[in-house]
Amino acid sequence: MPRPTLAQISLPALRHNYVLAARLASPAKAMAVVKADGYGHGLEPVVAALRGLSPQFAVSSIEEACRVRIIEPDAPVLLLQGVHSASDLNAAAQARFEPVLHHPGQLDDLERWAAAGESLTVWIKINTGMNRLGFHLACIDDVVARLRVCAGVRLRGMIHHFACADERQHPLTDLQFAHFQALIEQYPGFEYSAANSAAHFRPELNRCHWTRPGIMLYGSSPFADESAASLGLRPVMSLISGLISVRDLLPGDTVGYGATWTASAPCRMGMVAVGYADGYPRHAPSGTPVWIAGRRVPLIGRVSMDMLAVDLSACPQARPCDPVELWGEHVPVDEVATLAGTIGYELLTGITARVPRSYLD
Numbered sequence: 476m477p478r479p480t481l482a483q484i485s486l487p488a489l490r491h492n493y494v495l496a497a498r499l500a501s502p503a504k505a506m507a508v509v510k511a512d513g514y515g516h517g518l519e520p521v522v523a524a525l526r527g528l529s530p531q532f533a534v535s536s537i538e539e540a541c542r543v544r545i546i547e548p549d550a551p552v553l554l555l556q557g558v559h560s561a562s563d564l565n566a567a568a569q570a571r572f573e574p575v576l577h578h579p580g581q582l583d584d585l586e587r588w589a590a591a592g593e594s595l596t597v598w599i600k601i602n603t604g605m606n607r608l609g610f611h612l613a614c615i616d617d618v619v620a621r622l623r624v625c626a627g628v629r630l631r632g633m634i635h636h637f638a639c640a641d642e643r644q645h646p647l648t649d650l651q652f653a654h655f656q657a658l659i660e661q662y663p664g665f666e667y668s669a670a671n672s673a674a675h676f677r678p679e680l681n682r683c684h685w686t687r688p689g690i691m692l693y694g695s696s697p698f699a700d701e702s703a704a705s706l707g708l709r710p711v712m713s714l715i716s717g718l719i720s721v722r723d724l725l726p727g728d729t730v731g732y733g734a735t736w737t738a739s740a741p742c743r744m745g746m747v748a749v750g751y752a753d754g755y756p757r758h759a760p761s762g763t764p765v766w767i768a769g770r771r772v773p774l775i776g777r778v779s780m781d782m783l784a785v786d787l788s789a790c791p792q793a794r795p796c797d798p799v800e801l802w803g804e805h806v807p808v809d810e811v812a813t814l815a816g817t818i819g820y821e822l823l824t825g826i827t828a829r830v831p832r833s834y835l836d
């Protein structure tokens with residue numbers, strides 16, 4: 476019998492979420508963001524499930540793009556950070572990847588490389604106020620002019636990224652939007668891409684050609700104060716494990732490392748075969764819900780590397796080998812994330828290699 480811990484991935488739920496993103500994006504098109512191993516869901520099965528739905532994909536590195544290309548021979552693949560070394564420009568051109576240019580050094584590399592006679596489609600990343608990557612608006616004239624005379628290089632479009640689209644009323648969002656709109660008017664004829672997941676739920680921010688949904692595809696909410704279910708999203712990953720032991724505690728007994736939880740009355744506890752070495756957050760506090768035998772029970776004590784404890788007083792019928800859901804249909808990943816002081820993105824991408832993925836289609 477293998478260890479019962481696994482990540483169950485619902486591909487119909489993934490497709491449901493993509494279709495919702497595409498509907499919210501319309502008339503813009505939605506390019507699925509599948510970086511970080513498809514946000515921890517497995518890049519290859521995610522791309523295979525979205526083939527024919529998503530007309531383009533976006534990733535962070537050429538290594539990820541090569542993995543997309545094996546599954547999806549045709550669709551363009553946007554490299555959100557461009558190439559990390561000039562020596563990758565040939566490979567990008569041959570595989571028809573579309574690097575973003577975000578830094579003057581990348582433009583210099585491209586000019587030297589274009590002199591060698593290859594052809595490549597590129598996008599420019601604009602810094603409208605996120606101040607992470609991208610060219611300042613005042614540089615765009617120069618960048619566009621240099622690309623125009625770069626033999627074999629086609630400038631397809633421009634992208635920017637919202638810093639605060641997940642906060643409904645943030646003034647930086649309006650400022651960034653205004654900057655990007657001005658750019659669209661100044662440089663007609665290119666394709667423009669703005670919205671991350673959060674901006675899909677603010678249609679007024681969606682006036683361009685391409686959106687870039689990530690987290691929403693995987694059924695987690697981009698907003699701290701709105702549940703994925705209330706947005707019409709379905710959970711894609713269920714983190715499943717099993718009970719491996721059940722015991723009775725007396726008042727005053729403590730549980731686990733640091734003895735941080737103490738029984739105040741006689742109670743029944745269970746051990747679940749999942750821990751922080753699987754990607755379950757060590758900072759999840761006592762009280763974090765865990766789904767067992769048809770109900771929510773509270774986590775108690777500190778999460779260990781390979782297991783965690785739950786209070787089973789509310790379901791005395793629970794037995795070793797009973798299945799457990801750490802997050803999924805019954806416990807939203809965002810709820811666990813909030814209690815652990817993080818976001819769904821970190822939990823989903825943090826599932827470790829030892830957890831087998833199992834795909835439902």
Ligand SMILES: *Cc1c(COP(=O)(O)O)cnc(C)c1O
Binds near residue numbers: 508670671672673
């Ligand atoms: C990751 C990423 C996205 C997707 O963001 P979500 O919040 O996951 O929807 C979009 N654009 C860029 C540039 C990104 O890095």
